[in-house]
Structure formats: C-alpha cells, structure tokens
Amino acid sequence: MAIYAIGDIQGCFDELQRLLEKICYDQNNDTLWFTGDLVNRGPDSLKTLRFVHQLGDNAITVLGNHDLHLLAVDAGAGKLKKKTDTLDAILAAPDRDELLRWLRSRPLLHFDKAMNTALLHAGLPPQWSITDAIRYAKEVETALQQENGLKFFKHMYGNQPDRWSKKLRKWERLRFIVNCLTRMRYCTKEGKIEFRSKGKPGTQPKGFLPWFEVKKRKSRDIRIVCGHWSTLGLRITENVIAIDTGCLWGGSLTAVRLDGETVVTQIPCPMRRRPG
Numbered sequence: 001m002a003i004y005a006i007g008d009i010q011g012c013f014d015e016l017q018r019l020l021e022k023i024c025y026d027q028n029n030d031t032l033w034f035t036g037d038l039v040n041r042g043p044d045s046l047k048t049l050r051f052v053h054q055l056g057d058n059a060i061t062v063l064g065n066h067d068l069h070l071l072a073v074d075a076g077a078g079k080l081k082k083k084t085d086t087l088d089a090i091l092a093a094p095d096r097d098e099l100l101r102w103l104r105s106r107p108l109l110h111f112d113k114a115m116n117t118a119l120l121h122a123g124l125p126p127q128w129s130i131t132d133a134i135r136y137a138k139e140v141e142t143a144l145q146q147e148n149g150l151k152f153f154k155h156m157y158g159n160q161p162d163r164w165s166k167k168l169r170k171w172e173r174l175r176f177i178v179n180c181l182t183r184m185r186y187c188t189k190e191g192k193i194e195f196r197s198k199g200k201p202g203t204q205p206k207g208f209l210p211w212f213e214v215k216k217r218k219s220r221d222i223r224i225v226c227g228h229w230s231t232l233g234l235r236i237t238e239n240v241i242a243i244d245t246g247c248l249w250g251g252s253l254t255a256v257r258l259d260g261e262t263v264v265t266q267i268p269c270p271m272r273r274r275p276g
Helices: 013-022 045-054 065-074 088-092 096-104 130-154 170-183
Strands: 003-006 031-034 059-061 109-112 117-120 223-226 240-242 252-257 263-268
Touching: 013 045, 013 252, 013 263, 045 088, 045 096, 065 088, 065 096, 065 130, 065 170, 088 096, 096 130, 109 130, 117 130, 130 170
Parallel strands: 003 031, 031 059, 117 223, 223 240
Antiparallel strands: 003 252, 109 117, 252 263
16 A cells, blocks of 8 residues: 655646556555646646546545636636647536536645645645644635635636735635645745746745745645646655656656655656747
C-alpha cells in the first residue's frame, strides 16, 4: 500500500497512464493524491476526468483554477477561451452532469493529520494556520454546493482583494480564499498577493517572495503538497513538495511517494502547449 502525489495533469491522459505504469500503481491498494487542474489545455480532459472519477476512494483530488473555470463555464458564469481552453468534449459528454457534480464536490484543501500533510493546488497566505486554512476552504466548498455554485461563480473571477483581513465578507472573502488556494505564487511578508507574475523565483517584482519562503508564515510546521507553478518546477523541502513540473509545456509529469521515504518518479512529456 502506497500514497503517491501527482502534479498537474491538465488533460494529459496518456502521460498519466505512463506514469502510473512506471510507479507500478495498484488501484486496489494504493492511493493517489492529485494537486488539481485535472483538466484543460491538454488533449484528453474528458478521459482524465473519467479516469480519476472512477478511482473512487482511492483518489483524493483538490480543485485547481482550471477545474473551477470548467465548473464556472458549466454554470453559465464563465466563458470558454477559444485559443487555450480544451473543455468542449467534457461539456458535450453524455455523462457530463455526473462528472461535474463529482468535480464540484471536491475540496479545495485536504489535510491528513497522521502524516501532518496538506494537499492544495497553489498556496497559503502567511497569516493562515492550517486550522484557519481548513475552515476557510470549507466556506468556499459550501458555496459551491448551493445552486450548483452559480452565485459564487458569478463573483469568482478577479484579483481583488489582494490581502487577507478577517473583516472581509461575502464574495470578496470567498474570492480571496479561492485565489490563495488555486492561484497564489508570490506575496509580501505581510501577505499581499501578486497575481501577474508567473515566472520562476527571481523574476518577481521587488518585495515579493514565493509564498512558502515567508519566514513567519503560520503554516510552516505542516508539510504542504502543491502544484500550479510550472516555472518553479520540482521543489522538495521539509515543509513543501511542489510538483507541477510542466507536463503540458514539454516538461515532465511527477509522482512523489508520501508515505515513508520520499521517492520521486517522473516521465518526460511532449510539448502540448508553448509557454506564453
């Protein structure tokens, strides 16, 4: 029995199957943790979504920004981007309602107390402890279940507010929470988020740090597994395992074994999209 975390797939189904074969994945005994962004931009989002769905309790996946975008489009609150989105097959599938109902019920954060490990797509602001993060994630998860999340999706897109405050209410509060958990890369030591910078560390504006490098962040005693940041690449420290290694962009797809000794397995991927 093993627990593997797998980075952003984004519809690269064939690469996922090759990776699972390489780690000798046993569906009857092993558990897979997915960092989100199961779909979009790659060639086989529908196959990927169906595969992870049929894994049942043997898969734990958190929502990424592309997963939420799919749900927003389905709810009529988002628009397909003609040049980049590859979601048409899902939206036209006979089992779309079942698949999207399942996807909408996925968490934004999963925490395993026994392993002291949290799974999320992007990042956490320095002011949040893991207890805070679990509570705030639940607020968004509850909103997603109300009227299929339509009201939430109408207010989801946007970069403001860019700093946490307990005084935030309603849609601004939920938007900030979801932006942290699914879009965050850089922030100041005070927690102000910079959403435009997507490059590797060293390319960000002055005063901003990778969220996990803020020294006094309250979640530093938790091991966090995340994706979302392909230009960061593989990063494994005592407290952070970042595993979006750019499969979509011609990088690799990565699996990391989480129970016991940390073991990294990667497969090279053909370029599906050119960066930028």
